[in-house]
Structures are given as structure tokens and as C-alpha cells.
Amino acid sequence: MSTLRFKALETLPFKDFRKDNSIEVPVKLSELFCQNVFSEETMREYLTKEAFQSILDAMKKGTKIQRHIADQVAVAMKDWAMSKGVTHYTHWFQPLTGSTAEKHDSFFTPIEGGRAIERFSGNLLIQQEPDASSFPNGGIRNTFEARGYTAWDPTSPAFIMGTTLCIPSIFISYTGETLDYKAPLLRALNAVDEAATNVMQYFDKNVTKVTPTLGWEQEYFLVDSALYQSRPDLVLTGKTLLGHSPAKGQQLDDHYFGSIPTRVMNFMKELEVECMKLGIPVTTRHNEVAPNQFELAPMFEEVNVAVDHNSLLMDVMARIAHRHHFHILFHEKPFAGVNGSGKHNNWSLATDTGENLLSPGKNPKKNLQFLTFFVNTIKAVHEYADLLRASIASASNDHRLGANEAPPAIISVFIGSQLFRVLEELEKVTEGKLSPDEKTDLKLNVVGKIPEILLDNTDRNRTSPFAFTGNKFEIRAVGSAANCAESMTVMNTIAAKQLNDFKKEVDALIETGLKKDEAIFNVLREYIKQCKNIMFEGDGYSDDWAKEAEKRGLNNLKTTPEALKQEMDQKFLDLYEEIGVFTHREVEARNEIKLEKYSTVIDIEARVLSDIARNHIIPSALKYQNRLIENVKGLKEIFGDKEFKTLAKEQMSLIANISENVSKIKVGVEDLITAREAAKAVPESQTQAEDYCNKVKPLFDVIRDASDDLEMMVDDELWPMTKYREMLFTR
Numbered sequence: 001m002s003t004l005r006f007k008a009l010e011t012l013p014f015k016d017f018r019k020d021n022s023i024e025v026p027v028k029l030s031e032l033f034c035q036n037v038f039s040e041e042t043m044r045e046y047l048t049k050e051a052f053q054s055i056l057d058a059m060k061k062g063t064k065i066q067r068h069i070a071d072q073v074a075v076a077m078k079d080w081a082m083s084k085g086v087t088h089y090t091h092w093f094q095p096l097t098g099s100t101a102e103k104h105d106s107f108f109t110p111i112e113g114g115r116a117i118e119r120f121s122g123n124l125l126i127q128q129e130p131d132a133s134s135f136p137n138g139g140i141r142n143t144f145e146a147r148g149y150t151a152w153d154p155t156s157p158a159f160i161m162g163t164t165l166c167i168p169s170i171f172i173s174y175t176g177e178t179l180d181y182k183a184p185l186l187r188a189l190n191a192v193d194e195a196a197t198n199v200m201q202y203f204d205k206n207v208t209k210v211t212p213t214l215g216w217e218q219e220y221f222l223v224d225s226a227l228y229q230s231r232p233d234l235v236l237t238g239k240t241l242l243g244h245s246p247a248k249g250q251q252l253d254d255h256y257f258g259s260i261p262t263r264v265m266n267f268m269k270e271l272e273v274e275c276m277k278l279g280i281p282v283t284t285r286h287n288e289v290a291p292n293q294f295e296l297a298p299m300f301e302e303v304n305v306a307v308d309h310n311s312l313l314m315d316v317m318a319r320i321a322h323r324h325h326f327h328i329l330f331h332e333k334p335f336a337g338v339n340g341s342g343k344h345n346n347w348s349l350a351t352d353t354g355e356n357l358l359s360p361g362k363n364p365k366k367n368l369q370f371l372t373f374f375v376n377t378i379k380a381v382h383e384y385a386d387l388l389r390a391s392i393a394s395a396s397n398d399h400r401l402g403a404n405e406a407p408p409a410i411i412s413v414f415i416g417s418q419l420f421r422v423l424e425e426l427e428k429v430t431e432g433k434l435s436p437d438e439k440t441d442l443k444l445n446v447v448g449k450i451p452e453i454l455l456d457n458t459d460r461n462r463t464s465p466f467a468f469t470g471n472k473f474e475i476r477a478v479g480s481a482a483n484c485a486e487s488m489t490v491m492n493t494i495a496a497k498q499l500n501d502f503k504k505e506v507d508a509l510i511e512t513g514l515k516k517d518e519a520i521f522n523v524l525r526e527y528i529k530q531c532k533n534i535m536f537e538g539d540g541y542s543d544d545w546a547k548e549a550e551k552r553g554l555n556n557l558k559t560t561p562e563a564l565k566q567e568m569d570q571k572f573l574d575l576y577e578e579i580g581v582f583t584h585r586e587v588e589a590r591n592e593i594k595l596e597k598y599s600t601v602i603d604i605e606a607r608v609l610s611d612i613a614r615n616h617i618i619p620s621a622l623k624y625q626n627r628l629i630e631n632v633k634g635l636k637e638i639f640g641d642k643e644f645k646t647l648a649k650e651q652m653s654l655i656a657n658i659s660e661n662v663s664k665i666k667v668g669v670e671d672l673i674t675a676r677e678a679a680k681a682v683p684e685s686q687t688q689a690e691d692y693c694n695k696v697k698p699l700f701d702v703i704r705d706a707s708d709d710l711e712m713m714v715d716d717e718l719w720p721m722t723k724y725r726e727m728l729f730t731r
């Protein structure tokens with residue numbers, strides 16, 4: 001028993017340090033809230049009135065911060081941070097690598113006479129110039145203009161991690177193109193603010209700002225770190241590339257919402273304390289459906305801050321997990337045969353007068369307002385479904401979509417049968433002017449009924465990629481490893497475009513002499529007719545739905561390369577330019593980056609799988625086969641030619657079976673290597689990704705099937721790979 005698997009398992013027998021790693025948690029978590037954040041309250045304390053007002057204006061109205069104010073803010077930030085033991089600062093940003101980036105610089109500055117001081121200035125706060133040549137740029141940056149800039153985003157508060165002051169920032173190229181997730185998101189958020197505020201003038205002239213909100217739900221797996229280290233596939237790819245499913249998985253539904261294992265609870269508690277200090281308002285924790293799968297969710301926040309908080313959280317989670325001897329898996333499908341992990345994005349729009357625009361109100365006017373934003377959102381998804389699909393595309397999410405409570409790749413909208421009936425009523429609204437009777441009927445019996453309906457809206461559909469859940473839309477298709485900024489940029493861009501179009505159409509009807517409400521009803525009626533085909537209430541996994549969706553003209557972009565190809569449609573390029581979110585060049589660059597990433601991920605998986613198959617699986621299978629051969633030989637020696645044939649029948653069939661699977665693996669690996677090399681040599685990224693998807697990836701199954709069969713034959717004591725049972729049920 002010399003394999004890594006057994007060494008890892010030996011460390012497990014629940015040594016005390018693994019069991020009791022609990023920390024003291026104050027009863028009032030609220031006391032910790034924002035302790036490490038340069039929050040509004042802290043700013044009020046540390047800044048002059050003028051500087052404080054200027055930051056508030058920047059946050060709320062997007063006004064520019066003047067240089068002398070930035071200097072004051074920098075000094076205040078430094079003083080506050082130093083009072084908490086901070087020595088360094090960093091522009092904290094989110095490049096297209098998928099993780100966060102930080103380069104720490106010290107406040108320490110030598111001055112004349114062998115002396116030194118701690119210094120931080122407005123210049124350094126506003127802009128940094130990281131050596132950025134190694135970040136993904138999709139060909140935007142040539143090496144001769146390799147500089148990139150990070151610029152302070154005053155709309156997301158600075159925070160302290162360890163002994164470093166982190167300043168949320170955007171990341172752009174020397175030539176001004178965005179190279180991160182935040183910069184385009186901010187553009188999309190501004191666009192939807194403007195569009196929604198304009199539409200709100202029909203309903204409430206006091207509204208001067210609309211802020212999109214996001215509440216994400218983060219699903220994840222925890223695996224004992226020793227077991228994790230024993231699986232080269234988990235370490236190098238974040239997922240298991242082989243492994244027979246255990247007899248017991250999630251069939252009994254006994255993990256979901258079950259009592260949280262002590263060691264996990266200790267991890268969660270420490271995590272929550274850290275989140276509180278960082279101002280991440282986490283409120284919910286529970287066991288998810290798959291064994292060793294969990295979820296954490298905060299209160300919703302403004303989208304920009306929510307996105308930053310999610311990126312920050314993922315970083316913090318990984319670190320705290322290590323302290324509890326866990327490794328956290330954010331991969332969307334680390335284990336075959338059980339649920340994968342999503343990051344459902346709950347999206348809505350909030351006004352500066354305190355209203356949620358996707359929540360129906362107390363009177364017919366408010367309900368028409370609700371319907372306006374509700375129908376426009378559905379219409380936006382209808383028009384730009386493929387873009388939404390592309391925003392959630394990744395090699396890892398491909399494994400998750402379409403099974404185990406994750407939605408399929410066909411984008412549809414679920415609103416529940418009762419709201420669906422309301423829309424059907426609205427479809428019947430008369431064209432042009434409405435009679436007084438019809439108006440009253442609409443007010444009382446259709447629009448007026450909405451609040452009641454929603455009170456009773458218990459419909460849930462876990463197979464829907466985009467579901468209305470009473471006062472928000474839940475984008476269920478987003479993967480657990482994704483940066484929510486991607487889907488949020490698309491969501492807010494398409495909502496902005498749709499609301500702009502709506503405003504134009506309603507205004508045009510008002511010009512022809514219709515009353516405002518009549519004009520709105522008329523436009524909504526047409527929208528409902530146009531986008532009915534994207535609404536679907538049934539089972540998203542059924543073959544019937546795939547057929548029906550095709551009839552309805554909805555795309556079923558099953559794989560990332562298909563989705564990314566669609567992203568380059570002229571309609572989408574024009575949309576981005578019109579709303580001012582991306583230039584054509586930026587979209588092309590991002591598309592290129594995603595394609596390259598896809599191919600690279602599959603390439604790495606192919607290599608890891610080949611290595612494991614040849615260096616771990618085949619040798620162990622042969623070792624066991626040799627044992628069997630020895631056994632057969634022994635039987636022959638003892639019992640003689642005739643009798644041994646009956647006695648050794650099982651062993652001989654096993655020997656043959658092992659050989660068959662070993663050859664399948666051997667041939668599979670050879671084919672995989674050939675296909676991988678061919679795909680690697682393809683120069684054009686789209687074709688290359690398609691080759692990796694269609695010619696390389698399918699070969700994984702051949703190897704995996706043979707290996708998983710062997711796992712069931714080979715003596716447990718000789719099997720080198722830590723088993724699913726061990727990874728999923730060690731807590």
C-alpha cells in the first residue's frame with residue numbers, strides 16, 4: 001500500500017486537528033460588518049466634508065473626482081488602513097484570467113537623509129501601470145504597447161485583506177480597450193440606469209437613478225485536502241476525469257438542507273466572520289444536493305459591488321478552506337453523476353426612491369410599471385438569448401448544463417402558469433384607443449390581480465435557465481466558477497437596449513394621440529405576442545422540449561464553441577456599439593480569449609487523462625492481473641489440467657476482461673494523443689475549439705469507461721486513484 005491514495009486516506013482517521021478547528025464567533029455578527037472596509041461611515045470620519053461629498057457624488061452620480069480631492073482621499077485611506085496594521089496597497093482588479101489580480105506596493109517611501117516615511121498620493125490612488133504583458137488580451141496589446149492601466153473605481157469601496165489595502169479598479173490597455181470584467185460592466189450599468197430612468201418618467205418623475213441589483217448564490221464542493229492532493233486530475237483540472245460512481249450518491253436526497261457536518265460548519269463560521277469584516281452581507285448557508293456540496297448566499301447588492309464581492313469571496317473561501325484542511329472546488333462539474341455547481345444570478349432593478357421595479361405594487365399604476373419592466377426583460381432575453389447563452393459558456397459549464405437541476409443550453413424564460421395567463425389576457429388588449437370599460441376591466445381584473453397572484457406564486461422550475469421568482473429574475477445558467485460580471489454585462493446591456501426601444505415606441509404612439517397608459521398597453525401587447533415563443537413552463541430536459549424549441553426557432557447551442565461562434569453575430573456587435581459597452585475590436589478580442597481558453601482547458605484535460613491512464617491505471621490493472629495469473633497457475637499446479645479449468649473460470653474471465661480494458665485504454669490514449677496534436681496545430685481559434693470539442697473531447701469517454709470498469713475489477717488495495725466514495729463522503 002504505497003500509493004498516494006492510501007497515504008492520503010491514512011491521514012484521515014479524523015485526527016483531532018481536523019475535527020476541532022472551530023473559532024469564537026460573536027453573537028452579533030453585525031458588529032463586525034465592514035470593519036475592514038473604507039465604507040461610507042469610515043469615509044465620513046476620515047474625510048473632509050468636501051472630499052466626502054465628492055466621493056458620494058462619484059458613487060451616486062458618476063461625477064469625476066478632482067485631483068486635490070483624490071490626494072485627500074488617498075491620505076485618509078492610508079491613515080485608516082495604517083491604523084489597522086496595513087503596510088501595502090494594491091489596485092485590485094479582475095483580468096480575463098477568471099481570478100482576481102493584485103500587485104502590492106509599500107506605503108514605505110525613503111526620503112533624503114537616510115529617513116523614510118509612509119506615503120500614498122492621489123496619483124497612485126487614481127492610476128497604476130502594472131506590468132501587464134502577461135494577462136489575456138486577445139491580440140489587443142502588441143508587445144511594443146504592452147502597458148496596461150488600472151484605474152480606481154470609486155463606486156466600489158476599498159477594503160483590507162491581511163496587511164494590504166485593496167482598491168477595486170478597472171483594467172484597460174494603453175490604447176483604451178477594456179481588458180477586464182469590471183470596465184464593460186460599469187458601462188452596461190450606466191446604460192441601463194439611463195434607459196430605465198427614462199422609462200420611469202412615465203410612472204414616477206421623482207426617480208432620477210435606477211440601479212441594477214444582483215444576489216448571487218455560490219455553490220461549491222469541499223474535498224479533504226489530502227484526498228484532493230492524491231488526485232492529479234483534481235489538482236490540475238479542478239475536476240475528476242475518471243472515477244466509478246459510488247453505490248450511494250445523492251439518490252436518497254439526504255444531504256440537501258441536512259445538518260451541516262461539524263468540520264464544514266467550522267469552515268463556514270470562519271468564512272462568515274471574514275465576509276462580515278469585508279462587508280459581504282452573507283446570510284444563507286446550507287448543504288446542497290450532492291454529497292459534500294454546499295451553498296452560500298448574501299443579501300442582494302448593487303451589481304458592481306455584488307460582482308466584486310463574489311470575486312473577493314471566492315478568493316477568501318479558498319484560503320479559509322485550506323485552514324480547515326479542505327480544498328474548495330468551484331468547477332461546475334467536478335464529479336460525474338451527481339449535481340454540478342451553479343452560481344444563480346438573481347437580477348432586478350431598484351430606483352433611488354426605494355422601489356424594486358420587478359415587484360408589483362399596491363395600485364394598478366404600480367402594477368403597470370411592474371408589467372412594463374417584466375415584459376421588457378422577457379423581450380430583451382427573447383431578442384438576445386444567444387448572447388446570454390454565450391455569456392455563460394465555458395468548457396467546465398458545458399459539463400453541467402442539461403442535467404441534475406442545471407438548465408439546458410436552450411435559453412427560455414419561466415414565469416409560472418399564473419403570470420403566463422396574465423400575459424395571455426394582455427395579448428387581447430384592443431389595438432389603439434381603449435374603451436373606458438376595457439380600461440376598468442384591465443385595471444381590476446388583469447393588472448390589479450397581479451399582487452394576489454404573486455403571493456401564491458409557488459411555481460419553481462429548476463430546469464429553466466431564466467426564471468421569474470416573484471420579484472426578480474434568476475439566471476440559473478451561470479456556472480459556479482464564472483465571474484458574474486459576464487452575464488451581468490450582457491443582462492444589463494440587453495435590458496438597456498430593450499428599454500430604450502420601448503421608450504421610443506411608446507413615445508411614438510403617444511405622438512399619434514394615444515394616452516400614455518394606452519400606448520404602454522399597446523406596445524406590451526405586441527411584445528408579448530413576439531416573445532411568447534421563449535416562454536416555457538415544462539421540463540427543460542425532455543427531448544420534446546428540444547424538438548419544440550427547434551420548431552419555435554430557439555437555438556440549442558450545446559457547446560461553448562457553438563455559443564461563442566454565435567456571439568460574433570453582427571446583430572450583437574451592433575448592439576454592443578450602440579449601447580457603448582464594447583467596440584467590435586473588444587468583442588473580437590474577448591471571443592478570441594474565450595476560444596483559446598476553451599481549447600487550452602480541453603488540451604490540459606486530455607494530457608492529464610492520458611498521463612493518469614498510462615501511469616496509474618494500466619500499471620495497477622496489470623499488477624492485479626499478474627496476481628490473478630499467479631493464482632491460476634497455482635490452481636493448475638495443484639489440481640491439474642482438467643479440474644483447474646472449472647476452478648479458475650472466474651479468474652480467467654477477469655484476466656481476459658482486464659486485458660480488454662487495458663487495450664481499450666491504450667488505443668484510446670493513442671487516439672487521444674493523435675487528435676490532440678492535430679487540434680493543437682489548427683491555426684484558427686474557432687475551428688481549433690470546434691476540433692477540441694468534437695474530435696478530442698469525445699475520446700475521453702472511451703478511456704474513462706474502460707478505467708471505471710477496471711476500478712470495479714481491481715483489488716481495492718491496488719487501486720491507485722482515490723475513489724468517489726472517499727472524496728464525497730469524507731467530511
Ligand SMILES: NC(=O)CC[C@H](N)C(=O)O
Nearest residue numbers: 339340341342404405406
Ligand atoms: N437545488 C438547486 O438549486 C441545485 C442547482 C444546481 N446545483 C445547479 O447546478 O444549478
